[in-house]
Amino acid sequence: MENLQCKCGHINPPGTILCESCGRSLTEEEKNKQLVDMRYEGTARRSQTYNKSIIDKIWNFFSSVKVGVSIIVILLVAAAMGTILPQEQYINVPDRNDATIQAYYADVYGEIGKIYHFLGFHDLYGSIWFIVLVGMLAISLIVASLDRFVPLYRSLKNQRVLRHQSFMNKQRIYANGSAPADTMQKSEEKLKQLKYNVTVDKNGLLAEKGRFSRWGPYVNHIGLIIFLFGVMLRMMPGFYVDETLWIREGETRAIPDAPGYYLENKNFIVESYTGEGDEERFEEAIERVGSVAKNYQTDIVLYEAPDESLPGATENMETVKEHAIRVNQPLKFDGYAVYQMDFRQNELRSMTFDLTNKESEESLGSFTVDLVSPEESYDLGNGASVDLLGYYPDFSGFEDGEPQTATPVPNNPGFLVRMFTPETPDGEVSFIVIQNTIEPLGDNQYKLTFQSAETRDVSGLTIRKDRTLPILGLGGLIFMIGVAQGMYFNHRRFWIQQQEDGSVILAGHTNKNWFGLKKDLDQVSEFASLPPYIDQQEEIEKQEKLKKEQKMEGDELS
Template sequence: MEKVKCECGHENPYGTYLCESCGKPLKEEEGKLANMRYEGTARRSQTYRKNVVDKIWNFFSSVKVGIWIIIILLIASSLGTVFPQEMYIPPAADPSVYYYQEYGTLGQLYYQLGFHNLYGSWWYILILAALGISLVIASLDRVVPLYRALRKQRVTRHSKFLERQRLYAVSEETYADPVQKLDEAAEALKKKRYNVRRENGHLLAEKNRFARWGPYVNHVGLIIFLIGGMLRFFPEMYVDESVWVREGETEIVQGTDGEYYIHNNEFIVEYYDDERDDQFQEALENQQDPVVETYETQATLLKPEAGGTIGSETDLEKIKDHDIRVNDPLTYDGYSLYQVDYKLNEFSKFTFALELDDEEIAGTEFTVDLNDPAMSYDLADGYTVEIMEYFPNFEMDENNEPTTINRVPDNPRIIFEVFPPDLDPDDPDTTGEISFLGVQLNEALTEDNEYAIRLTDADLVDVTGLTVRRDRTLPFLIAGGAIFMIGLIQGSYWHHRRIWAQHSNGKIIVAGHANKNWYALKKDFQYAHEQAGLPYPDDQAELNEEEGGSSENGSTKQ
C-alpha cells in the first residue's frame, strides 16, 4: 500500500494526519489546530475499505458506532424497568395474565414484546455482544498506532506542527543564546517532574505518558468482565439452588452432587424492641408490625465419608459450624449458603388421644410424626389405631378425590381407623371406625362412631430457607472489574502533558499539548515562564471562540 513520505524523510502509513516523526501536518485540514487525536496516526480501519471482513472490522472500529451501541444498550435497559421483570412478579402468578391484570393493555403489550424477560432476550445479549466486539476491535485498532507514535516521537518538530498546537507562542525577544534559555527551562520543568529530552538544543518535556494507556486498560477490564458474564451461560459454571431445612434436621445441599449436607441446629428470629433500642422509638411506634432485627440459622456443614454409592447410607463428618445470616453466608469449597427465607411454625408432630363418650381413655395418647408417620399405633389396653391415608398438604383434586399438593405438612389430614381390643386389625374382614382428622377438623367417616380421636397437641418447627450458590465466573468478574477501575483511574486522574520548546533564529517557540486538563498544563507554562522566562502561550482555542469560531476546538469530523 501507498506510503506517504514526509519532507523529514520519514515514511508514514497511508492515512496519517501528522508525520509520525517530525509532526508536520500531511493533510490539509479545515481547522486551525492540528488533529492530535491518536497523535495524528493512521488508524488502520479508516484507511482502506476492501472486502467484507474489512468492512465489518471498520464498522466495529468506529467510535461513532461504539457510542451508538452504548446508547442503544442504555435505552434497551431502561425499557426493562417500566414494569417489573418476570423474576420480580409474585412466584405463583402466571405472567401471561399477570401483566394484563396489573398494568392493563400496556402491560399486555409489554409481555407480548417479551420485555418481561428483557435482559435474557436474544437481542439484548446481542447488543452486549456487539459492545464487546466493538471494545476489542476499537481498542486494538488504536492502541497499536498510538504506542508506535508515542515511542517514536522526536524532540524536534516541524514548525507547522508547533504552530497548530492549541497552546503556542513565539518569544518577542530575540536571544543571543536561546539554548541557554532552554537549559533553564529544562531545569524548571524537571522540578515539575517532567521527563525532559533534548536534541540540538531543542526541548521536549513530557509527563504522565502512562495515562494515555488508561482507556485501553479499562477496555481490557471490560472485555474480561463481559467474558465472565458470557461464561455464566454455561451450566457447569454456575449453581443456583435452594434448600429448606427444618430445625434439627439434615438435608443434602442441592447442586453439590451429594457432596455436602447441611444440618439446622436452630433457627432464630429477633425483633427490634422500642425500649431496648430507644433511638428507633419514634420509627418503631409508627410501624404496626414488628421489625425484624435479625434472623439466623445455626448450621453445621457436613460431608459424607469417602466412598459409597449415591443414596446408600453413609456416615457424615462435620466440616464446620456457621451462623448463617443475611450478609453473612456460609462459604466452603466455592459454595455459599445464604440466608434468604424462613418459615416459622411448620407442623412437625401431632399428638392424639382416644376418647369414649367424651372421656379420654387412659394411656391411649400417641404421637404422629408428620414427616414420618407409622402405619399403625398400638395403644394401651389392646387398642390399635391405623392410619389409612395421610395427606401432608391436603386438597381435593379435580376429580374430587382427596390428595396432597406436595410433601410439606402445611395442611395435614389423616384418616384413622380405630380397632378396639375386641377387633383384630390384621383380619382383612374387620373394619374399625373411621374418622378424618386435621387442624380444627374431626369428621366421622363411618356411622355411629363410638370412639373419637382428639388432637391434643401439636409440635411446631421453624424452617430455614437457604440459597446455594457457586459462581465460577467470579474470578473473571473480579479481575475484569479491578483492571477496569485501574484503567479508569489511570486515565482520569493523570493527564499526559507535553511541552515543546525550540529555538529558531534566536527566537524561542513553545507549544503544548495535554489530552485533558489544559488548565494544569497552562499552570506549568506559567511556572516555566516565571522561572525561566519561557514565553507564555496563548490558548488558540479560546482565541477561536472570541473570534466567533466554533467551540469545538480543533476537532475534525472523522
C-alpha cells in the first residue's frame, strides 16, 4: 500500500483516515461521515493495513477482538465443564497414578467418566489444550494491545494545535461565531484554572487533560498478561505444588514434588466434643449428628535425605522438624506447607489366623499377615506351613474364575492359600475372605480360623507450594489500576482557533463523560465569551427522530 499525501502536504502512513497534521479526512468513507471517527485518532493500525505475508495473517488473527472474546468464551465453557465431575486432586484414590485415576473415572462415572478423562477435563488446568488456550489468550492480548497502543500513542504525542476546519466542524462539540478580541487569552487563563494543559500556536489553542485515562485498557491488558504468565508458571516444575498424601501411622513416605524430603506419621489423634462443662454449647449439635470433631491432628517427623542419596533412599536421613499438623496449623518448610485435610480410621494393618483341624479343632499354630507387605510363606513349625498364593486387598468378586481387587487398600482382604500339614503333605487350597471361606478343590481337612486384627489410622495430608502468588497479585493490582484509570477518568480536549475576521471556531472531544466536558466548556464560555456551542450528535439524533416521525405520518396517510 502507498503512503497517503494530504492536501496540506503531510505524508501519512497507509491506512490513515485522518491526516496526522491537519485532521482532514483522507478516505471517501470518512469524508461522507457527519462526525469524524476519533477512536484511534484516525491513525493507521497494522492489522488494517497489511495482509499479504503469513506474519501479517497471524498478526491480524490475534489482533481481532472477536478472536480474543472467542478464546475467553471457550475458556469459560471449559472451566464450567471442569466442574461437572470432580477434578483428580479431589478424588480419594490410593497410590495415585494415571492408571488408577483413569480406572476411578471409568468405574464411578462409566462412559461419561472415560470421555471426561480422555479429553483431559479431570485435570483441566494442567491439560495441554487448556494451557495452549491460555497462551493464545495472552498472545491475543499482547498483539491487540500493540496494534492499537502504538499508533494511538504516536498520534497523541505528536498532535498538532492547528487543525483544518473540516476536522473542527465534524467534532461532536462545535461552535463558530464572533467573539471579543481577548477571547483567546481569557480562554487560556480559564482552561489552566481547570487544570488543562494548554498549548498555543499562532492563532490556535489546544487544551487537554486526562490523557492518561486513554491507557487504562492497555494497563488492564498488561495486568492480565502478567496474571496469565503467573498461571502458566504453575505448570513449570517447582513453582506450584498441590498434591495429596495419604500416610499411615508408623509409615515413612516421600513428599510428592519435594525431592529429598520425607514424612513419618508417628501418631494420628481425633478428639470430639463431649458436651460437658465448657462444651455445653455443642450439646445440641452432638445430639443431632452424634459426634462433632474438636481436633484431628497428625504428629509427624520431617526428614531430609543427603544430596548424594539415590532417589527414594531413606538411609542416613536427618531430622529436620517435629510438628503436630492440625487444621489451619500446617507444617511449613522450604516454601512448602503441609495441611491436615482428611483422615480414615481403623484401616486394617494385619490379620492373625490359626491353622486348625476341622474335626478336632486342634490348632497347629498361628501366623500374622502384614496387609501392607505380606510374606509368601509362613512356617508354623512341626511340619505345618501356609503359602500365600494370592493376596487381594479389596476383594470385589470373581471375574472369569479369577479373584479381583477394587483398590490396593485393605478394605476387604482376600487370601488364596495352600496349607501344608503332616497329614496333608501335598497341601490343601482355600480362598479366605472376612466371614467366608471357599474350598475350590473340595472339602479340606484343615482350615484357617481368624483370630484377631490390628488396625491403624490413615492421615490425609495436602502438600502445597505456590511461588506464583506474588506474580498473580501484581497482575491483579495492575489490572485494577487500569480499571480505575479507564473508568473514573476521561480524556478531554478543546481546540480553539481565531480566524482573520475575528470570529472564533471551537471544537471539543472526550472519550467519555460528555456531561463533564460540557460543564467545563460552560465555565470557559461564560468567562471568555465564547460563541454558543452545539452538540452535533444530539442534532443528528433529533433529525433522525424527525425523519422517522415524518415517515410514520406518511405511512399512516397512505
